[in-house]
Amino acid sequence: MRLSHSLIPTLKEVPAEAQIASHRLMLRAGLVRQTAAGIYAWLPAGLRVLNNIANIVREEQNAAGAQEVLMPTIQPASLWQESGRYEDYGKEMLRIRDRHERDLLYGPTNEEMITDLYRQSVKSYKELPQIAYHIQWKFRDEVRPRFGVMRGREFLMKDGYSFDIDYASAVISYRRMMLAYMRTFQRLGVKAIPMVADTGPIGGDLSHEFIILAPTGESQVFFDAAFEDVDYSAANFDIREPADLDRFFGVMTDNYAATDEKHDLDAWGKVAEDRRREGRGIEVGHIFYFGTKYSAAMNFAVAGPDGQKIHPEMGSYGIGVSRMVGALIEASHDEAGIIWPDSAAPFKAAILNLKQGDATTDAICEDLYGKLGQSALYDDRAERAGVKFADADLMGHPWQIIIGPRGAAAGLVELKRRATGEREELSLDAALARIGVTAS
């Protein structure tokens, strides 16, 4: 994109309403704008990050054998009356009445609807196991929305649901999703620690929250270094293989991890001192096995091998996709701005033309922009070099390609890596090769 004609409105001033780094930086870098309390419009650069994250989530869900669906945002109240949650949910549920006086709601989650869809269609144990997920906007009418997209009212979430014929099979689905989550975080370039969470009346150990490490996180976490050492990729675990899932789940549960609320000093003392890690973290996901809670309440049963009726065992698996945008920034920024991991960055590189209107620098920049295409942001504004440097640091592109008149005359550009600050002067083709684009 050409920055001069884009809706990427960077701000020099720090917005007064923003209390945390990610909120400030998302506003300053022109990623989002608030349109009502806790509701945001995603501008071009922000939307690219959101889509990059959603696509990584999607690829890992698909690789785990989950199938993508898309349920609507508006749900009938009747579905929630079936499960008994319509009254329970309280004021966080946005309740709506349509022109025919029918009660609707803006879905905060989808257990009821997915159970209804399966109840209509799946009749035999032979069709299970299945996992279905969707990436859809949700609404929770928070009493006090704040922290930007970290605690918004309209937010994008991936929620998935597993259906299995018995507990043993449900455990495999649960572990498979857990591995898919760890892979997702690994690809996003963040450290994530799974924490055992409350299961309520269900019991057991099949409920985990995923905490992303960020110095500005909301809670203190304590964990064994083991979580940092694991390679979660397909090279190490075959997600289709129950034996690999077993081994994976062993690592996840045999090693100490707790938030300050549940920190157990005795257990912590048993962790070798050089393996103790501490930090702050942000919750970005939650997975939960809940058995037949919804299948029984909503009378979803399939025929078993002997013709008996079986209520499938279910689990749910959520990742806050829009929240993740904020969490990535909390995990990776400095005084100058955002430092995007390559996998989530809105643009792979920014092209900074230090002398817009100069025939030589313009020609080199146009050539570069032609080769990089949609993966580059071309700062073609009639601005001073200092403004362009500051905005590129603020926006956090992994690479900056800096074209000034002196270097241009010698056929050289400057390449800056945002994460390290390293700069080097090299030829155009060498610069393109360095950032992973083959010169044509």
Next chain:
Amino acid sequence: MRLSHSLIPTLKEVPAEAQIASHRLMLRAGLVRQTAAGIYAWLPAGLRVLNNIANIVREEQNAAGAQEVLMPTIQPASLWQESGRYEDYGKEMLRIRDRHERDLLYGPTNEEMITDLYRQSVKSYKELPQIAYHIQWKFRDEVRPRFGVMRGREFLMKDGYSFDIDYASAVISYRRMMLAYMRTFQRLGVKAIPMVADTGPIGGDLSHEFIILAPTGESQVFFDAAFEDVDYSAANFDIREPADLDRFFGVMTDNYAATDEKHDLDAWGKVAEDRRREGRGIEVGHIFYFGTKYSAAMNFAVAGPDGQKIHPEMGSYGIGVSRMVGALIEASHDEAGIIWPDSAAPFKAAILNLKQGDATTDAICEDLYGKLGQSALYDDRAERAGVKFADADLMGHPWQIIIGPRGAAAGLVELKRRATGEREELSLDAALARIGVTAS
């Protein structure tokens, strides 16, 4: 995907509630399920079609220089009070009150919000022209939702908005979007005819509806064969070149096209007899130039070259993305089911294993499925051949690869092209090559 473990619930019976072909076929082929009046959940096969269409729309918008944003579904009433449309809109607007008694609404369209976003950020004529679009769910509380996704309440729409500094520039933006639309339809394999539509108090000729030809369409259309002859692709028109846009717009406006409501027998009589075309059609898009209607009402002004304040000239550009799924089916189906154009098909090919459980056919099918991956639907159900044939025709995959025990023994598969019914026996590698997959 493996059909045995997928949420693709095909139906043999014709659903009683469906009055038109596309609605019947979308339910029967397991693409969608209704979750409330006029509200649908998109199951895996349906979502793939929806995404394929959305991606083609997106690519053509981007190629035309439009930038993608994503505005939220829920909007504050205050924005609509500024433009005066809050009272005007009537009962089709889904009005919502949140826990703090603030008035919100589920956006039926986004002129106000995009104007507000530009008003906050764009201050100079130097930053224009710009076009921004988003692909987002909308809600219109239809009094009587019907015809499935063709007239649903929650629907997916691409709406775009152009901002120009003067009328001459606005005309270029309008023509550019019009060409992007014709390209989109061409890639989707349907014939679309642009029809001059009412401009109301704005006047002029810059309002067009796009009608897709389908035998079951809602209105009768009359048009010159010229519209069928044009190649709208980049090979024929450079969308960046105003001269090319001129030539394109000439073809669009110099040739006769009208719906029965506006049919002009005198003008029709002047069309050469062998160039007269008639058919039925479905409206799937509408583009509209409306000048400073919103920029003036909402006080969005930029500084002009001489420092004077200028209200930008605006236009809006809509395509019904979810409606298009139904329209494609209306345009392309037969007694047996859907006939997807390759560009929109949920799966490129279905693999029909005629003897599930047979070692040879199973091995060939697994091999094929491994090579085709996510682009194939593997019918691995323990069903009779007749059921698999009928479901594949119903679902409308462009290609069917049929593996029976006799052919398998000889290393042969049968390849069927859904659109023509042609079948031929050939080797596995030749079949893959025919459908455009290089055997590894």
